[in-house]
Amino acid sequence: MLFRLALAAFLLVAAPALAGPTATIASPDKVLSVEVTTDNDGRPSYTVARLGKPVIAPSRLGFILVDAPKLERNLVLAGEATRSFDETWEQPYGERRFIRNRYNELRVTLAEKNGLQRRFDVVFRVYDDGVGFRYEFPDQTNLKEVKIGEELTEFSLAEPATVWWIPAFEWNREEYLYHRTPVEEVGDAQTPMTVRTDNGLHIAFHEAALVDYSGMNLTRVEGRRFKANLTPGIGGPKVIRTAPFPTPWRTMQIADTAGGLVESNLVLNLNEPNALGDVSWIKPMKYVGVWWEMHLDKKTWASGEKHGATTENAIKHIDFAAKHGLGGVLVEGWNLGWDGDWFGNGQDFDFTKPYPDFDLKKVTDYARSKGVSLIGHNETSGNAAHYETQMGAAFDLYHSLGMSAVKTGYVADAGQAKVLGTDGQIHYAWHEGQDMARHHLKVVTEAAKRQVAINAHEPIKDTGLRRTYPNWISREGARGMEFSAWGQPGNPPEHEANLIFTRMLAGPMDYTPGIFGMKTKAPDGVATTWAKQLALYVTLYSPIQMAADLLENYEANPGPFKFIEDVPVDWSESHVLNGEIGDYVTIVRKDRKSDDWYLGAISDEEGRVLTVPLGFLEPGRRYKAQIYRDGDKADWKTAPQDIIIEEREVTSSDVLTLRLAPGGGQAIRFMAASKGKPRQ
Ligand code: NOJ
Numbered sequence: 222m223l224f225r226l227a228l229a230a231f232l233l234v235a236a237p238a239l240a241g242p243t244a245t246i247a248s249p250d251k252v253l254s255v256e257v258t259t260d261n262d263g264r265p266s267y268t269v270a271r272l273g274k275p276v277i278a279p280s281r282l283g284f285i286l287v288d289a290p291k292l293e294r295n296l297v298l299a300g301e302a303t304r305s306f307d308e309t310w311e312q313p314y315g316e317r318r319f320i321r322n323r324y325n326e327l328r329v330t331l332a333e334k335n336g337l338q339r340r341f342d343v344v345f346r347v348y349d350d351g352v353g354f355r356y357e358f359p360d361q362t363n364l365k366e367v368k369i370g371e372e373l374t375e376f377s378l379a380e381p382a383t384v385w386w387i388p389a390f391e392w393n394r395e396e397y398l399y400h401r402t403p404v405e406e407v408g409d410a411q412t413p414m415t416v417r418t419d420n421g422l423h424i425a426f427h428e429a430a431l432v433d434y435s436g437m438n439l440t441r442v443e444g445r446r447f448k449a450n451l452t453p454g455i456g457g458p459k460v461i462r463t464a465p466f467p468t469p470w471r472t473m474q475i476a477d478t479a480g481g482l483v484e485s486n487l488v489l490n491l492n493e494p495n496a497l498g499d500v501s502w503i504k505p506m507k508y509v510g511v512w513w514e515m516h517l518d519k520k521t522w523a524s525g526e527k528h529g530a531t532t533e534n535a536i537k538h539i540d541f542a543a544k545h546g547l548g549g550v551l552v553e554g555w556n557l558g559w560d561g562d563w564f565g566n567g568q569d570f571d572f573t574k575p576y577p578d579f580d581l582k583k584v585t586d587y588a589r590s591k592g593v594s595l596i597g598h599n600e601t602s603g604n605a606a607h608y609e610t611q612m613g614a615a616f617d618l619y620h621s622l623g624m625s626a627v628k629t630g631y632v633a634d635a636g637q638a639k640v641l642g643t644d645g646q647i648h649y650a651w652h653e654g655q656d657m658a659r660h661h662l663k664v665v666t667e668a669a670k671r672q673v674a675i676n677a678h679e680p681i682k683d684t685g686l687r688r689t690y691p692n693w694i695s696r697e698g699a700r701g702m703e704f705s706a707w708g709q710p711g712n713p714p715e716h717e718a719n720l721i722f723t724r725m726l727a728g729p730m731d732y733t734p735g736i737f738g739m740k741t742k743a744p745d746g747v748a749t750t751w752a753k754q755l756a757l758y759v760t761l762y763s764p765i766q767m768a769a770d771l772l773e774n775y776e777a778n779p780g781p782f783k784f785i786e787d788v789p790v791d792w793s794e795s796h797v798l799n800g801e802i803g804d805y806v807t808i809v810r811k812d813r814k815s816d817d818w819y820l821g822a823i824s825d826e827e828g829r830v831l832t833v834p835l836g837f838l839e840p841g842r843r844y845k846a847q848i849y850r851d852g853d854k855a856d857w858k859t860a861p862q863d864i865i866i867e868e869r870e871v872t873s874s875d876v877l878t879l880r881l882a883p884g885g886g887q888a889i890r891f892m893a894a895s896k897g898k899p900r901q
């Protein structure tokens with residue numbers, strides 16, 4: 222075993238004192254490097270540097286156990302192994318088709334010097350655009366059942382920084398507006414938590430492959446030092462596992478620009494490859510729904526005069542979807558259980574029995590005849606235990622009816638989900654605790670057996686598991702468009718420009734864009750222009766995208782609706798052309814099925830002029846650009862509907878000037894000419 226005694230530059234930065242031997246590894250192009258060591262007390266720590274400069278100052282590793290001495294001191298570096306990996310894999314659907322997974326790995330073994338002589342490995346995978354590490358507990362005599370009270374992993378920022386974060390452990394789960402504060406003002410934060418150092422480096426902290434473990438939050442301990450704070454379990458320990466097992470990966474995406482974070486594939490790369498085999502049955506699609514009308518109080522989920530989920534209303538939506546080439550229709554409130562106090566309860570829901578005014582067989586037969594898929598809705602109100610008793614039969618039924626996707630829901634306050642414990646009792650649980658992590662994977666794998674895709678609302682956080690289980694097609698997990706429907710302040714104009722650099726680094730979001738009826742119950746209504754609503758289809762990646770508005774608003778506005786009809790949901794390439802967290806962003810994506818490109822640019826409450834070189838287009842080829850831009854008077858507050866739709870011919874050597882209104886945006890389709898002549 223070879224240990225290098227490296228005199229770390231980080232000695233200048235902070236405690237703990239570096240005393241023991243040091244194991245090091247650098248990324249393939251020597252951009253990032255990691256060092257692991259132990260101090261005089263045998264406490265392990267790691268550091269991360271970028272181009273020789275500290276990014277993460279010495280940060281501790283270890284665990285508190287509830288029934289045994291903690292695993293945090295008295296440890297030695299008992300082993301070190303490195304390896305390199307470089308492979309390109311293909312996504313079945315996604316924001317890009319091919320992903321390169323290239324890293325150098327360092328595995329260190331930490332063993333207790335004396336006493337119980339327990340041991341665990343820490344595995345670091347160092348990429349040029351980020352670092353992931355996880356703990357692995359091997360099979361051993363003195364550590365069989367591991368009851369984790371707390372994970373002691375730290376992340377100590379080396380430099381002053383601004384942080385974008387939402388609070389952890391609050392009642393409304395992930396549905397909060399983002400704070401933008403100096404690092405010293407962060408309290409308990411959820412991940413992804415995104416940081417910009419005063420020197421302009423961007424770092425996003427998150428996790429990958431959250432399997433059979435509790436979600437990680439970050440608590441600022443002091444200064445710029447954060448510590449993992451796991452979501453509680455259902456008993457004393459936050460996590461209970463039997464060795465051997467690995468923890469989820471702790472991730473840091475690290476880039477010069479905010480856009481670099483979005484282009485990083487670190488979280489997906491750290492997940493295991495597709496475990497489902499042939500997944501050609503998973504269909505990315507756009508969908509409409511019996512949905513927004515409920516959020517506007519025009520219809521109800523519950524039965525009665527205003528019941529939204531009638532056979533007739535569903536057929537109207539199927540006709541609309543078929544006419545406009547949209548693949549799916551979501552119907553909420555179709556099944557028994559909505560008439561009582563459903564919020565946070567769930568035991569009244571029946572996932573196979575429709576209300577009498579909703580003829581499930583007739584609706585699904587009709588949908589199939591029109592080439593449209595009915596999207597099921599399973600609101601569980603957080604009662605996972607109840608759902609698990611019915612979901613097998615429900616997925617069997619949906620599969621037999623040709624329903625290819627189900628939107629699940631877990632509406633319950635934080636800590637109020639319900640799970641079945643190993644003691645056979647029902648326990649209250651957190652949405653991101655170990656038991657809910659298990660529950661979601663049970664749902665996804667049971668659904669996969671019946672070729673059903675899952676779009677979870679009020680979900681556990683995304684940690685890239687769609688790579689392993691591609692039928693976990695999208696989820697909510699943040700404040701979606703619905704907040705701008707309700708009688709309370711909705712999403713402010715900066716919200717989406719925050720989401721892209723925070724929540725959406727975790728994975729796709731079912732945000733439900735496409736609103737033209739801006740006046741809602743929210744005091745400011747929907748706080749964007751129409752052009753920005755269109756641009757959201759490109760900027761907010763999801764393989765399923767809702768056209769969320771009332772059908773009548775689309776029927777009355779075929780011009781802007783054309784973009785929603787045209788925009789794909791599956792891409793072969795994606796690039797971020799510019800962007801700052803919470804301010805603005807321009808993203809371009811290439812259609813997976815054609816040579817067309819699409820551009821989306823969005824702004825916050827400020828108007829902006831962005832310069833966009835079209836170098837991403839194929840050189841020498843001509844494109845017809847169909848432009849949907851803010852009109853001269855457009856402003857989210859006063860004239861959101863002021864939109865100009867125009868066409869011009871462009872090539873890759875053109876540079877466009879995008880004028881975005883306050884709360885505005887711009888959407889463009891670049892239609893590739895067949896080689897030589899412009900496309901008509
Ligand atoms: C909250 C979800 O986000 C929303 O889309 C759904 O309509 C309601 N719950 C009812 O399930």
Ligand code: CA
Pocket residue numbers: 678679697
């Ligand atoms: Ca929600």
